[in-house]
Amino acid sequence: MxxxxxxxxxxxxxxxxxxxxxxxxxxxxxxxxxxxxxxxxxxxxxxxxxxxxxxxxxxSLDTLLLDVAVTVSKLNEDSPLPDTGTLRGDLLAWAGAMAADLDRPEGLGLLRSVLAVRASDADRSGQVTDFVYARAALIQRVLDRARERGEPVPELTTLLERLVAPLYFRAIFTYRQLDEGLPELVDNALAAAVRE
Amino acid sequence: MxxxxxxxxxxxxxxxxxxxxxxxxxxxxxxxxxxxxxxxxxxxxxxxxxxxxxxxxxxSLDTLLLDVAVTVSKLNEDSPLPDTGTLRGDLLAWAGAMAADLDRPEGLGLLRSVLAVRASDADRSGQVTDFVYARAALIQRVLDRARERGEPVPELTTLLERLVAPLYFRAIFTYRQLDEGLPELVDNALAAAVRE
CATH class of the missing domain: 1.10.10.60 (Homeodomain-like)
Incomplete structure (x- = not known):
């Protein structure tokens, strides 16, 4: 039983x-x-x-969608990272993959499912945290690898706010192409890099 | 009749x-x-x-919430702008007001109502555009005023992506205080300023 x-x-x-x-x-x-x-x-x-x-x-269907979003986000966490030899190259590859993902109905739909979660729903707020932590954990590994190579790296939150936040913003408000000026976004994130 | x-x-x-x-x-x-x-x-x-x-x-209640969000956004468009004499001062005041607004249940709830809009719903997609255009029109006036004073100014989309997008990201994913490091956000937006 x-x-x-x-x-x-x-x-x-x-x-x-x-x-x-x-x-x-x-x-x-x-x-x-x-x-x-x-x-x-x-x-x-x-x-x-x-x-x-x-x-x-x-x-509810909303809760199911959120569950799928978190699961996909965690699966991506285990997928091979871009490994171009430089932090700039890795971030460009990663941003390009994220832009392509958000340009597809599945990727955009999963993001919207997460964004729609009610603030008052404590259980589901935890799942929203899981969603962004899975992505953050992925990019943290890219940063760790660059640091081991001796490259200067930005803080994780700065990177999220300069690279991920603008892509989400474009996906939601659709005022420009998702993949427009990705090198500028990456360079702006790298402008906050410091050698540790 | x-x-x-x-x-x-x-x-x-x-x-x-x-x-x-x-x-x-x-x-x-x-x-x-x-x-x-x-x-x-x-x-x-x-x-x-x-x-x-x-x-x-x-x-539906969702459509009503979206209507309220767009209306509030348009009302804000007519409210007095910060006028500190410098673009940096204006943007700091504006970012501070936006962070305080998103920190209140009403402001956060209205943002979530907008973000939750279904991509397949064409009518409501138009309202999402209205929501962000009302905010963009407001900040465009701040930029125009700075340009008239002879100050270098960033492009509107760059400003939205470097100042508004991170604040929305913080409001949704709640990993840090909304008003943390606002001067850094503003200075990063100003780093893209050019004299016209």
Whole structure:
């Protein structure tokens, strides 16, 4: 018998398979229709599960979207980092990948899911933190590697505010191309670099 | 008889009074409970209108919140600008006011309402553009005034990405105080200034 509060502790079980099918359905629907273009029922049909299963496990479509966003963000954390030999090259590659990701309906939809989280919802605020920490952990490794090579590096928060924040801002307010002037963004982040 | 598609053309009429009462109720509830802490029924009770009136006019609570956000943004457009005599002083005052605004439940709730807009919803995408254009128009006047004084000024988009984007990022991801290091943000925006 499985304890009802611990279904996620069985990674090979039916709960895990359902979770994976539902996540894949969300990503496919985001890619095809964008955020707001599908319902919980559409996800259930695509994943081949009962709609009630989705609401029992996630509570709402918004919570499911946030769960997918955090999971994708953590998966990216394990993906190979750009390794060009210089911090500038690594940051340019990373910014280019992020701009391309935010230019796709799936990437933009996941960002919007995170941004939409209600401030008053403490559980979900924690997930927003997870989302940005996963990205921050990735870029921290790029910074650590540069520091080991003896390169001057900016602080993590400065880098996030000079490189990630503008890309999110462009993705949301769509006043210019996402990948416009990426070298200028990177150079501005590097202008805050100090040798440690 | 009022034409059903043109109720907003009578600014002194009952429709306008209802709209104002509903907007004031939303702002009060945002300030007291934050976004997500109240329903359309709460707004109706506070404003002294029927709940059905709200859904007939705005369709959903999300759309109402977005309408309030755009209206507040446009009202701010008409408010007096900081006038300290230097661009740096004006931008510091403006950034300080924006940080204080985003630190209040009402300001943060309105930003989240805008950020949550579904990409697939064309009507509401237009409102998101209105929201950021109202803020951009305000800061453009600060830049114009500095240019007339002969000061070097950054481009508007650079200023938005170096000053507004980081503040929004802090408000959403809450990893540091909103008003931390505002002079550094302003100086970084000014580093891109050119004399025209």
């Amino acid at each position: 499985t304890h009802p509060s611990a279904p996620r502790k069985r990674p090979g079980g039916r709960t895990a398979r359902t979770g994976q099918a539902v996540h894949e359905a969300v990503r496919a629907l985001l890619a095809e229709r964008g955020q707001g273009g599908f319902t919980g029922r559409d996800v259930a049909e695509r994943a081949g599960v009962h709609e009630a299963t989705i609401y029992r496990r996630w509570g | 009022t034409h059903p598609s043109a109720p907003r053309k009578r600014p002194g009429g009952r429709t306008a009074r209802t709209g104002q009462a509903v907007h004031e109720a939303v702002r009060a509830l945002l300030a007291e409970r934050g976004q997500g802490g109240f329903t359309g029924r709460d707004v109706a009770e506070r404003a002294g209108v029927h709940e059905a009136t709200i859904y007939r006019r705005w369709g």
